[in-house]
Amino acid sequence: MAAFVAGDQPAFDELVQRYRRRVFGICLQYFGDPTDAEDATQETFVLLLRRAGTYRGASAFSTWLYRVAINACNDMARKRARRPVAAVGDQLDRLGDVAAVTDQLAGRELGVELEAALDNLEAPYREVVVLHDVAGWPHADIAQHLGVAVGTVKSRLHRGRARLAVSLAHLREPQRPSTPPTVQP
Amino acid sequence: MSDDPRHRDAGDERLSTYLSGEMSPEDAARFEDDLAADPRLRAQLDVLADALVVLHGADDVAEPDGLDQRLHERLAQERAQDAPGAVDAGTTAAGTVTDLDDHRRCRSPPTRSSSGSAAAVMGANALSGMGGMGASGVSAEGGDDAAVDMAQESAVQEDTAEAGAAFADGPVIVQDGARVRSEAALARRYDGLPEVAAVLGTPVTDAGEVADRYRAEVGGTAAAQSQARAGAGTDDGGELSGDSPVVSAAPEPDFARCLDTVSEGADEPLVVARVETLHYRQTPAIAYVLVTASPGAAALDRTEVWVVAAADCRTLVFQQS
Numbered sequence: 001m002a003a004f005v006a007g008d009q010p011a012f013d014e015l016v017q018r019y020r021r022r023v024f025g026i027c028l029q030y031f032g033d034p035t036d037a038e039d040a041t042q043e044t045f046v047l048l049l050r051r052a053g054t055y056r057g058a059s060a061f062s063t064w065l066y067r068v069a070i071n072a073c074n075d076m077a078r079k080r081a082r083r084p085v086a087a088v089g090d091q092l093d094r095l096g097d098v099a100a101v102t103d104q105l106a107g108r109e110l111g112v113e114l115e116a117a118l119d120n121l122e123a124p125y126r127e128v129v130v131l132h133d134v135a136g137w138p139h140a141d142i143a144q145h146l147g148v149a150v151g152t153v154k155s156r157l158h159r160g161r162a163r164l165a166v167s168l169a170h171l172r173e174p175q176r177p178s179t180p181p182t183v184q185p
Numbered sequence: 186m187s188d189d190p191r192h193r194d195a196g197d198e199r200l201s202t203y204l205s206g207e208m209s210p211e212d213a214a215r216f217e218d219d220l221a222a223d224p225r226l227r228a229q230l231d232v233l234a235d236a237l238v239v240l241h242g243a244d245d246v247a248e249p250d251g252l253d254q255r256l257h258e259r260l261a262q263e264r265a266q267d268a269p270g271a272v273d274a275g276t277t278a279a280g281t282v283t284d285l286d287d288h289r290r291c292r293s294p295p296t297r298s299s300s301g302s303a304a305a306v307m308g309a310n311a312l313s314g315m316g317g318m319g320a321s322g323v324s325a326e327g328g329d330d331a332a333v334d335m336a337q338e339s340a341v342q343e344d345t346a347e348a349g350a351a352f353a354d355g356p357v358i359v360q361d362g363a364r365v366r367s368e369a370a371l372a373r374r375y376d377g378l379p380e381v382a383a384v385l386g387t388p389v390t391d392a393g394e395v396a397d398r399y400r401a402e403v404g405g406t407a408a409a410q411s412q413a414r415a416g417a418g419t420d421d422g423g424e425l426s427g428d429s430p431v432v433s434a435a436p437e438p439d440f441a442r443c444l445d446t447v448s449e450g451a452d453e454p455l456v457v458a459r460v461e462t463l464h465y466r467q468t469p470a471i472a473y474v475l476v477t478a479s480p481g482a483a484a485l486d487r488t489e490v491w492v493v494a495a496a497d498c499r500t501l502v503f504q505q506s
Binding site: 049129158161169171 | 195196197198200201202203204205206207217220221225227228229230231232233234235236237238239240241242243244245246248249252253255256257259260263264368369372500503505
């Protein structure tokens, strides 16, 4: 990691190789469209290339990468939101209700712990987390589907995720914050 | 994180807003301080990120054919453009390649356009904004940008300090068609601008009025341009300083029209601090430097750079910090 932070190209290339598919998967879940997902994937790694030196170890690298990827997606979505884009409003028809979406979980390799934590979430939180984080529904679509405000959806999502984090925290032993990697001058 | 047991039970919602990129840079910095001081909070953040990857099925998807190659090519292109000597070089009308960094350092501070003054607009010179403007929303990890050319930044800070008084109020409008070849060069170009600093911190309650006033100046500029073209046959090159690249062949950009395009859908006030013509990767373009507020922020705290094609206002680049 120190080599990556110092701008070492082979180290960066190795990270690209290791995380490329994951980043594409995050972006695909965000957009639901492979073309947009690839664009966002490229932007993510361009950002990593430029900002390798900003990684300070406040979180795990995989966490930092997740955030960089989501920010790249947010940027792309923001651009698209201000310009005419093709409608993607038929997701609700395709995906059906929450129960149907929940069924999709069974086919994924969720860890036992994660499934249990999800099952233990109170229904309003579980519903939103599943629709957003598993099925990839935008906040607005969830709000429309549930008949609540977008702000309510966001609030439930953040609270639901926070509860998940508490339930799962034992899987990661608390670690001392790592010392920022030394960057070679 | 607080030791309040309720927080331990319910978790900290900031974990989610942080990962979702919905936190203002200031709040993110504070949260990162908390992360550094609280290993338990950090563990929760890391496990939540891992859980989201699993929930998204992100590790289970199949990559599109050729993604590896296309990504490799894109990164190689970025590296090449940011290599010494390849960034932000300027090409004059005569085809001579010059170093715009040096070029800009030698210029006088740019003249701010006054409303309806075509001469002021046409005579404006580019201000160099060097250093590393945070690109594309990655306020991650404290928002500091280590990829800054410190030497260039230092030189430009002198420029911007000198020029600051000229930008007390109103947008800066520049038409010299500078050549910019990479997003990194754009980020450096628009970092630390005094006209941006002049409006950052404006309370959101006042920002609407400021945004309207600045926008009116851009609109007034467009009207003045039309009048100047109709009345004088337009020889813009005559108004430009001798060392400025001339874009006589390019059609006059419609600043107001493309500003409407980039502003469309914005929920927060957008103050247009700077408008500038560019040639971005050979495409005649307009750059807008906008100052706006993060969701829920009390004051303008964020900068956006939009580069759009001059011909049709199509977005070429979007950056924010």
